[in-house]
Amino acid sequence: MAVGRVVLVVGVLILLFIPYLLWGTGLLTARSQAQLRTEFAQAQRRAGAAVPTHPPTVDRGGGAGVQLAAPTAEPPVGGPVGVITIPKIGLSMMVVEGTGEAQLQAGPGHYPGTPLPGEQGNVAIAGHRTTYLHPFYNLNELVPGDSITIETLQGIFLYHVTTSMAVPPTDVAVVDATSTPTLTLTTCNPRYSASQRLVVHADLVGSLLVHTKVAPVAAARSREAPASAEPQHDWLAAILWGIVVAGLTTAVWILARRTHRGRRAEVVIGGLVAWLVVVFFFFQSLAPLLPASF
Numbered sequence: 001m002a003v004g005r006v007v008l009v010v011g012v013l014i015l016l017f018i019p020y021l022l023w024g025t026g027l028l029t030a031r032s033q034a035q036l037r038t039e040f041a042q043a044q045r046r047a048g049a050a051v052p053t054h055p056p057t058v059d060r061g062g063g064a065g066v067q068l069a070a071p072t073a074e075p076p077v078g079g080p081v082g083v084i085t086i087p088k089i090g091l092s093m094m095v096v097e098g099t100g101e102a103q104l105q106a107g108p109g110h111y112p113g114t115p116l117p118g119e120q121g122n123v124a125i126a127g128h129r130t131t132y133l134h135p136f137y138n139l140n141e142l143v144p145g146d147s148i149t150i151e152t153l154q155g156i157f158l159y160h161v162t163t164s165m166a167v168p169p170t171d172v173a174v175v176d177a178t179s180t181p182t183l184t185l186t187t188c189n190p191r192y193s194a195s196q197r198l199v200v201h202a203d204l205v206g207s208l209l210v211h212t213k214v215a216p217v218a219a220a221r222s223r224e225a226p227a228s229a230e231p232q233h234d235w236l237a238a239i240l241w242g243i244v245v246a247g248l249t250t251a252v253w254i255l256a257r258r259t260h261r262g263r264r265a266e267v268v269i270g271g272l273v274a275w276l277v278v279v280f281f282f283f284q285s286l287a288p289l290l291p292a293s294f
Contacts (some may be wrong), residue, residue: 001069003026003039003102007177009249013245013279016279016283017283017286018118018165020043020280020283020287021130021131021283021287022130022131022277024280024283025105025131025132025133025287026104026131026132026133026134027217028132028215028284029105029106029107029132029133030133030140031262032096032105032106032107033093033094033106033107033133036094036096036107037080037083037094037104038080039080040080040082040083040094041291043080043153044153046119046137047153047213055156055158055208056149056155056156056157056158056207057158057206058205058206059205061207062072063133065210066089066117066181066204066205066206066207067205067207068119068120068181068204068207069116069117069118069152069155069157069209070119070121070122070154071115071116071119071155072116072119072153072154072158074097074110074112074116075097075180076097077097077098077103078096078097078101078102078106079096079097079098079099079104079110080094080097081094081095081096081097081110081116081117082093082094082095082117082126082150082152082153083150084108084148084149084150085148085149085150085151086144086146086147086148087147087149087218087251088138088141088142088144089137089138089139089142090135090138090287091110091135092134092193093107093133094106094107094108095107095108095109095110095125095150096108096109096110097109097110097112098112099111099126100259101288102288104126104127104128104132104226105128105132105288106132107113107126107132107135108125108126108135109125109126109127110123110124110125111124111125111126111175114175114177115181116152116154117150117152117157118150118152118155118157118181118204118207118209119181120180121177121178121179121182121183122175122176122177122178122182122183122184123150123165123180123181123182123183123184124183124186125183125184125185125186126174126185126186126187127139127147127186127187128187128188129187129188129189129191129198130171130188130191130192131132135224136185136198138187139185139187139189139198139200140164140198142159142161142164142200143161144160144162144163145160145161146160146161146248147160148160148183148185148202148239149160150183151186153294154206154209154210155209156208157204157208157209158205158206158207158287159183159202159203159204159205160202160203160205161183161201161202162201162202162203163197163200163201164198164199164200164201165199165215166189166196166197166198166199167196167197167199168196169194169195169196169197171197174186174197174199174201175279180203180204181203181204182201182203182204183202183203183204184199184200184201184202184267185199185200185202186198186199186200198200234285234288234289235289236291237285238282238285238286241278241281241282241285241286242282242286244282245278245282246277248271248274248275249275251271251273252267252268252271252275254273255266255267255271
């Protein structure tokens, strides 16, 4: 009997973990997005950046006349970079600095070591495809000519998609430096799998710069090649929450058995609510320990 109950509880946890990954993780991202938007608005006020009232237009000279943003220092890892908007797929989210697990849980992440949006070179941004609000879920729908805009402290920058391709996960050449201002978006492919990377390239075709107090850095600065952040795996937290789940499950089971039948439903319902709350925190600590998946 005891073995059967353990198997039942484990089965229920597995069934609950799937919807948690697909939808529950979005609660964490939504909270992070709200915080990032607040931080970005505060940074705009500090920099004296006037919010543009209209989007940039396409430069008809093939992009040769587009004004570039002056190179500036990257935000701290975890800080806001700007707002990425892709009308074709209904996306408007804050971009966070960094592509580690914690950063990609907050939103699309800018690869450290690549230029910031609007600057010369290859701006690289990664994003989840099926979890954490799945910002790049429909990235495969983009075709040449589709618009992507990114608003930063220095202005709004308009990119047009040029190519879309699937590459092996080990192909890091897609974020190599370029001699022209470009944008590269990466995510997992196909959906619910990390066997490939979907890569979308776009060219800068328009810009609307704003005057800010952001100090530029030397234009000839060298950027380090993008590096994957080492994941911080907190196994202890997952184990402790797992113990709490097991202990609470046992306590509710015993208490329900010992409670008078007339009040047993109250105990079960109350215990179930507490159990679901604890399970949520258990899943929250467990999800980062799984193999990386966008």
